[in-house]
Amino acid sequence: MNKCDDISMSHLSLSYKLNFVHDKSSLSPVKLFYDSIVIIATLFVTIVASISLIIIIKAHAMELSLIRFIKNNLNAELSKPLYIQLKDSIEIAINNKMLVHGSVLLSERKLAQELAVSRVTIVKALAELQIEGTVVKQHGKGTVIQLPVQYDLAGGGFSSQLKSKGKVTNRWIIRTPVCADDFLARKLGVIVGDVISHIKRVRLIDNVPVSIETTYIPQCFMPRPDLLDGSLYEYWETMGIVPKQQDYSLSIYVPTADEALLLDIPKGSPLMKVELSSKDQNGVVLEYGTAICRSDFYRFNFKTTL
Template sequence: MDGVLPFGELQALRGGPLYQKLRRLIEDAVSNGRLKHGDALPAERDIADAAAISRVTVRKAIDELVEQGILVRRRGSGTFVAKPVPKMQQPLTRLTSFTEDMRRRGMVAGSRWIERGLKFPTAEETMMLGLSGGARVSRILRLRTADDMPIALERTSLPDDILPEPETVEDSLYLALAARDIRPVRANQRISAVLLRDDESELLEVPPGSAALSVQRIAYLNTGRVMEVSTALYRSDAYDLVAELTIGA
């Protein structure tokens, strides 16, 4: 690692406090390709020893690089060079699935399952889905990825007669429903800005307390029945939601 990150030369560098010198040293190694996506940094104590600086100084430099999205911390694993995040735009005029959105961009959509099964509904789910007594709800919680990069954390609830076996869903929920001849025809969406909890930040591989776009969706069948309620938390550094507006006569 000495050839990639010459920590021993840090003290001789000019300009600014030590933590800024260390930050620039790591930044330059990433921008010049000496450190690549997925490469692990040495432990903070090892950097401190090699550079003859305090661990507090090392932590401050790494904290700034994590905030900039250059590095990512993974609990129990260490600090790694983050994958560059492509900025994606999602139009708000079409009802599409995440899988379809990614396919249009030439990317491979994936899911990492966190929860999937038939559950007893909450009071909110009973009301929003119009469930009768004794009905259960298919509840899905998954991390959506594009080319293996975490993009969104998606929570979805459906009546059990619409999705009786949530374990059969693979990557695309709408594709699994289409196989049963069930398709949404319209949806209402509500978009807001939120701050991620620590567990959500960890799953999405962004710094703790990062901002996200919360997209709440209620989808309907052609009969007017509510088919699905969902909330998706999109990484704000990766996703822009775009609406085309026209001026009335």
């Protein structure tokens, strides 16, 4: 074997060793881990993009359905002015849940184009709806459907009053027994250290978060808070517990960052805080709590006898 052959064999041996090392490193746990992360991240991005596309397609389909519905309700040959027909059609769409609180209408120009009517007709119809309080103009958004919840402070529980407004659901945050501190003991008429039930939930109407309720109840009136799955007052009704007196206190409230997130509103949005205490016919306290309510969704009604 000559010198060239020796060099060639040396290169071959070195090449084999390098390839062997490379092959071993390519199978290392670290590389496999990072490859897995890349695959998972790619799948996640693909799923998010697919969901976003589905949401966009669904929103566009709902928009087309609304335009078609309104257009079918407009008839230029009727004696009723077109802008009144348009106003009535939007109100019917609201009653049919095609438009809900917070829905943003198309721009005046786009509505006129899609409905094949003059812009004057659109402006007059929206002006009528604005006078009635059905829509509001919001800078940067346009014309927004405004359907505040009419809540009668003398009318009983949340669920019973709002069933007619849409589907009422709860997002449960806390349902657990706790020990009463000095403040809660005074509010509930119990002894410091007594076990009470703590309930916290987000109230939703048609899947829109509208308030955060925090309630404390003496254990004798709510032994198992973890089993509560709906209306507190309906549960009490089955137990023969009847609230006879309710004391309210209302104030303006600025939510924390976590509360704003739960209600899906911008930080710093002004809210209404309701403090509530309920008693039975004997004056025994049944509950004490607070409700943080979206001011763009609630309208509180009072009634007094003079």
